[in-house]
Amino acid sequence: MPERLVTLNNVSVRFDGPPVIDGINLTVNRGDIVTIIGPNGAGKTTLIKSVLGLQRVSSGNIWLKPGVRIGYVPQHLVLQPTLPLSVRRFMMLTGEAGDRCQQALTRTGVGHLVDASIHHLSGGEKQRVLIARALARNPELLVLDEPAQGVDINGQAALYELIRSLRDELHCGVIMISHDLHLVMAATDQVICLNQHVCCSGRPEDISADPAFIETFGQQVAESLAVYHHHHNHQHNLHGDVVAGDADHRQHEGCSGHGAH
Structure with missing residues (x-):
């Protein structure tokens, strides 16, 4: 049985006017990598600030494992x-x-x-x-807000690979915000598409076919993600260059160490 670290039950946050996030339900277990994507103004940072206790929710509730150790990487x-x-x-x-x-x-x-x-x-x-x-x-839950912000494309791939390896070593849960859609598809277990509410969620290989995802990001992006996802069985150095793994995958589109994942 997976160990639950955090659960959001019908969480909404309002300031003045319409809700910034509305009716969010989410559970993160130990060992999960959950990535939140969405357009600017979708409420992604508000959501994780609510998890961290930095933002009071207007309705609903957030349950955290008692005494859970959280590591936070701000944007x-x-x-x-x-x-x-x-x-x-x-x-x-x-x-x-x-x-x-x-x-x-x-x-x-x-x-x-x-x-x-x-x-x-x-x-x-x-x-x-x-x-x-x-x-x-020594966190049980890592919370990362755009961890590859300001990093070049090769370095982004290496950072996402580092996050996956830390999850494996620590067996921690990870909540991550990202706008690097192609990269994140190879670096996460579950994708949540947020636009004030949860538009859609699921495994990265499935999410690109969801009508709500296509409506939010467009048909062209969805089609490019559908062919992009692949098994990530190689490694990158500090600069993002491929240094180990299946040679065939190094020649895969975007896997040369000189382009996006």
């Missing part, structure tokens, strides 16, 4: 540019022990940057540090 990291801050000091702000922070940095591939200024990191390096910060808590 944007805003730091005072004039404040000197090394990666080491940034990680220590978590309150976790130094050796645990170093282990988390090493696991996400940026352990060598521990003494670097966080202001001078590339987009991909910064995202890996943010994931390491969440990882240092």
Whole structure:
């Protein structure tokens, strides 16, 4: 029986006017990767802020496993540019022990940057540090808001592969927001299409045929996703290049290490 980590029961959030999210039902179990997609203004960030307790719901309720450890990777990291801050000091702000922070940095591939200024990191390096910060808590549930934001296409593929491997190692649950539709199809177990309400949900290989998905994203996108999904049996390095796996898949459309997944 899967271990349930979070359940949303008919959750709605309203500010002034129509609901930002309306009647959301969702369960995430240990070992799940659930990806939320949708157009701008669909309520994706509001939904995960509600899960985190950062946004009060207007109706419905959210159940969290008692004492569940949550690691959160925000969409944007805003730091005072004039404040000197090394990666080491940034990680220590978590309150976790130094050796645990170093282990988390090493696991996400940026352990060598521990003494670097966080202001001078590339987009991909910064995202890996943010994931390491969440990882240092040994989370049972990882919540990621656009984890590949500001990362080039090769680095995005590598980040999604890292998230899958962390799920496998930690046997944690993952809730992730993404707009990288092609990439996310190879990186998730369940897709939820949100546009204030849940338009459709299901396995990534099935979702592209759903009429609600086609209505939201268009026939052309749906058709491209239908032929794009494939078994992901290769690996990427820090820069997104394919370094191991089935050679045939390296030649698959988008699998050369120089294009989208």
